[in-house]
Amino acid sequence: MKLGLPDGITACLFDLDGVLTSTAVLHRRAWRRTFDDYLLPRGLPPFTEADYLNHVDGRPRYDGVRAFLASRGITVPEGTPGDPPELDTVHGIGNRKNALIDTIIREEGVTPYPGTVRYLEAARELFKIGVVTSSANATRVLDAARLLPYVQAQVDGLVIVRDGLRGKPAPDSFLAGARLLGVEPARAAVFEDALSGVAAGRAGGFGYVVGVDRAGQAEALRGNGADVVVEDLAELL
Numbered sequence: 001m002k003l004g005l006p007d008g009i010t011a012c013l014f015d016l017d018g019v020l021t022s023t024a025v026l027h028r029r030a031w032r033r034t035f036d037d038y039l040l041p042r043g044l045p046p047f048t049e050a051d052y053l054n055h056v057d058g059r060p061r062y063d064g065v066r067a068f069l070a071s072r073g074i075t076v077p078e079g080t081p082g083d084p085p086e087l088d089t090v091h092g093i094g095n096r097k098n099a100l101i102d103t104i105i106r107e108e109g110v111t112p113y114p115g116t117v118r119y120l121e122a123a124r125e126l127f128k129i130g131v132v133t134s135s136a137n138a139t140r141v142l143d144a145a146r147l148l149p150y151v152q153a154q155v156d157g158l159v160i161v162r163d164g165l166r167g168k169p170a171p172d173s174f175l176a177g178a179r180l181l182g183v184e185p186a187r188a189a190v191f192e193d194a195l196s197g198v199a200a201g202r203a204g205g206f207g208y209v210v211g212v213d214r215a216g217q218a219e220a221l222r223g224n225g226a227d228v229v230v231e232d233l234a235e236l237l
């Protein structure tokens with residue numbers, strides 16, 4: 001074992017929001033405001049943390065809109081990516097959330113987890129490092145957190161759309177990350193805080209899946225595919 005990973009692992013694929021940076025809570029807040037603006041005027045129950053964790057967390061933006069609305073039996077037109085934020089379409093609602101997260105990130109900034117930075121410092125000496133995230137805002141967030149120098153390969157929300165990949169919980173984005181680093185999935189470890197993300201790691205046949213529990217959902221992370229669950233990456237040092 002090195003840095004808590006089994007022998008034979010040569011690469012680490014890190015999710016971004018909630019694993020490297022504390023931006024998962026910012027996304028959650030933006031989603032809550034977006035969906036509550038839709039739900040509450042219609043007399044429907046508000047968006048909950050469980051809604052976020054089960055249907056939205058880790059998935060590409062519009063997949064999250066579709067999955068959550070489907071869980072409530074709500075159908076809205078698909079629309080197109082250029083839809084303005086005030087339109088009640090899948091794309092309009094997703095764009096509304098993106099305008100909100102944009103403001104929140106600009107006003108509040110981005111912090112990397114200190115334990116993650118320590119882990120990255122150690123890992124860069126031993127492993128290839130990639131970031132695999134559904135977020136189309138990844139470069140900006142990595143840059144603000146000063147983490148870009150650690151990243152040798154990046155698969156993000158823009159790449160997912162460009163290459164027509166299926167989003168998490170499908171394994172496509174992690175498999176693309178492994179390919180970019182030139183490693184077999186069995187030789188790569190996946191680090192994920194989202195249920196959809198650990199499921200993607202398991203579905204891709206990755207050598208090890210580390211669940212990072214930032215939301216008191218250790219059991220669910222294990223149930224969806226994590227081999228081990230930690231609350232902070234420093235526990236693996």
Ligand SMILES: O=P(O)(O)OC[C@H]1O[C@@H](O)[C@H](O)[C@@H](O)[C@@H]1O
Pocket residue numbers: 016017024027028056057058059060061064098101133134135136137138157194
């Ligand atoms: O809307 P973005 O920035 O492209 O991000 C898409 C998704 O990215 C994931 O990393 C987050 O867990 C989700 O909350 C978010 O919805």
